Amino acid sequence: MTQFNPSQAVTAAVPDPRRRARSYPDAGEVARLLQPSYPVYCLRPHVFERAARGFVAGFPGTTLYAVKCNPHPAVLRALHAGGVHAFDTASLSEIARVAETFDAAECFFMHPVKPRPAIASAHRVYGVQHYVVDHMAELHKLAQQLRDDPQVTVMVRLKTAESAGAFYHLSAKFGADAEEAAPILAEVARLGMKPGLAFHVGSQCLEPAAFTQAIAQAGQVAAQAGVELAALDVGGGFPAIYLGTQAPDLNAYMTAIRDAIARLSLPAGCRVLCEPGRALVADGQSLLVQVQLRKGNQLYINDGVYGSLSEMTAADVRYPARLIRLEGGRIATPTAPEETFDAHGPTCDSLDMIPKAFRLPGDVREGDWIEIDRVGAYSNALGTDFNGFRPDTFVEVRNEPPGGL
Ligand SMILES: Cc1ncc(COP(=O)(O)O)c(C=O)c1O
Structure with missing residues (x-):
């Protein structure tokens, strides 16, 4: 040829x-x-990889990439090369895509509403250990499918206040308010699974203070539920730069998150997570x-x-x-x-x-x-x-x- x-x-x-x-x-x-x-x-690819490296270096915990944002295999590979080895997946097909692309990558099943067979396959076939719920009925569905596996972490998704400037308010459809979330969190612990909290402040969030407020709220919910958190996921929402965007530097978000987390005195084993999409790609x-x-x-x-x-x-x-x-x-x-x-x-x-x-x-x-x-x-x-x-x-x-x- x-x-x-x-x-x-x-x-x-x-x-x-x-x-x-x-x-x-x-x-x-x-x-x-x-x-x-x-x-x-x-x-x-070099730009995806560089963004991943910067994010991983700046975030005080584990960075998951939100696959929904751009699931192209070349994108996933470049982010992985930049140090992102964990993925926020919303469906079984996203989990399969990650599993087929990498020998060892951790998937987190972060959709608050999941079909029973998808839960069972995620757990049995792909070994997924982290899930999210925002309702008691979803927690019991999950617990039945997972047979209360004590290795599993179940995060309760909190509603957050609408943050100014965000393109999409991601607490309109999903998320439990503080009064609903505390009993669900306590029930996760009672069922013998590891309790965690998650939220999303809205996509293209232009205010680092939105993370400060949501993290403080998470601390209050954990105290109300009387549980020690095994995971705290601060979601995505970190902004990208478009024409006319006036967003603070990414470092301002990292500082706000680090300071707010320091005020919570989380237990030593608690995993701090984030799920950026837009800002990485x-x-x-x-x-x-x-x-x-x-x-x-x-x-x-x-x-x-x-x-x-x-x-x-x-x-x-x-x-x-x-x-x-x-x-x-x-x-x-x-x-x-x-x-x-x-x-x-x-x-x-x-x-x-x-x-x-x-x-x-x-x-x-x-x-x-x-x-x-x-x-x-x-x-x-x-x-x-x-x-x-x-x-x-x-x-x-x-x-x-x-x-x-
Ligand atoms: C649960 C969840 N995590 C993460 C993301 C990624 O958000 P962003 O691209 O704003 O960082 C989204 C976006 O819809 C989401 O719904």
Whole structure:
């Protein structure tokens, strides 16, 4: 078979898509060599790995990665290489994915509502030892399936106050308030399993104080229940940087958590855990899309709300974006002054429209590509097959995410 040779591809009018490189310098080279009419995710394994290393070094306990945020195997592998060896999994299929990717990785089954067979398989087949509940009936369901295994830790998920700025309030659907949680926690201990507490302050939490308050509340619930905690899980919610994000530095969150935990005087054996998703993976991935048609300042592109960009309408996220144009097989540098463009996704649905999506050079035209950056969190994970447009091409790139946002 002919070896891939980038210098041949430069001169070819249409490079042979079968001659794919494993890794590209950046998304511009992906556009130049593949000229894709389909969306392409550009993964930066070194960025995922670096984020994992930083988080693991800063967090005073064990860092679990929330697999739901981006379950791509290359992402899991890069985080694992960066020192994340434990995973927050919400379903049996996520547990299986982790188990199939790593010889030894710890899964925590952190969905508060679980089917009985999923509990049984998680425990018997995959040896899962950590679970979460937020209701007495779920605890008894779990205890029956696990036959009160004394090695198992059951964490009770607490409701937290809505934190300002968070994209999603994650205590609307799940979580027990303090009065409900204390008896459930006491019952975990009575059943002979190890009691723990967990919470989630909301995704993209912009206030470190939200962790301070929730940890203090956890201390009160443990005291009320009269149990010694075997685990305290402070959840995810650590912010990523998007256009216009004004978030404190990650260190401010780590300090708030460390100080709040120090005030609790937890028992020596208590495991402190966290479950970040977004903060670990957002900037390790960009998305290359192509403009299929321009109508005034509306761009019809090949990915949208039903694919990778749902957070642009659900949470008003604005990603940094840059135009990539080819002229005569070479990357051109567009110089027109920037304008604001709406973006319309490829499906036939009118919800698939993103007002004021991007600032781009005013002469953007059909055939140009847009690199949408910092899309590692909740993009491919939320993509659907609607109208047959699921983006599913992944390549690796070696460049850095854009800074100075
Ligand atoms: C239970 C749980 N843990 C962790 C996460 C990850 O949160 P984030 O991506 O905001 O860090 C989520 C997100 O929905 C969650 O529901």
